[in-house]
Amino acid sequence: MLRRSVLTGLLAAPICPICASLAQAAEGHISHWTYEGHEGPEHWGELSPEFKTCEVGKQQSPIDIDHSIHAGISEIKINWQSKIPLHIVNNGHTIQINCPPGSTVEHDGAKYILKQFHFHHPSEHLLDHKTFEMECHFVHLAEDGKSLTVLGVFITPGAANPVLGEVFKAMPKTAGEVKTETTIDMSALLPADKSRYFYEGSLTTPPCSEIVDWEVFRTPITASAEQIKTFVDIYPSDARPAQPLNRRMILDN
Ligand SMILES: [Zn+2]
DSSP, X not given: OHHHHHHHHHHHSOXXXXXXXXXHHHHTOOOSOOSSGGGSGGGHHHHOGGGTHHHHOSSOSOOEEOOOXXXXXXXXXXXXXXXXXXXXXXXXXXXXEXXXXXXXXXXXXXXXXXXXXXXXXXXXXXXXXXXXXXXXXXXXXXTTSSOEEEEEEEEEESSOOHHHHHHHHHOOSSSEEEEEEEEEOGGGGSOSOOOEEEEEEOOSSTTOOSOEEEEEESSOEEEOHHHHHHHHHHOSOOOOOOOOOTTOOOEEO
């Protein structure tokens, strides 16, 4: 029995430190960091040994996408459920919608499961040195739990987006969770033009783990100025500044 319980304990333990932090990051449980002041982005690497990569990493995100190589990157298959229940968490860093199992993306023969999506204001990625009003990140975890594919969608002021309207109407203004009866179709949060950039990077929040395949769509979606203001009233600034590209390549299709 002892042997069995030791084995059970081992299996229950995180497979690797990165998986533990990844799971925490995916669930938004890591705390004690901010977007300004003594615990702001320039200091993340000093706040905890687990956050060291934020400071010393060479493949950090976000970046300024100011040049790219046209390289025929493989297609990405987006297999999202057409309706998911609107479960929204204000986790103290952003507004996050937790997704039930069943939505995936596939590329290069690997499948990634959509865990959550969330928002940044202003955008974290830049396009030719240009910042967008907001950016939405769809976080997909690999089936082996060891890496992520994140789809980035810019949001610019324009026509109102009905799905963003539902999300922003229901989001908690202070830390906490709201489970609504509303269902949403996330495909309304993707641009019609699926042209995109691909590069290898990191989480844009501590622990800044370098385990993310980034897929950033070139064309923004729109939201009304009023919708954007609803988010900004809660999170005026939740974006990490652009990081050095170093020896990486940005590919496009
Ligand atoms: Zn993000």
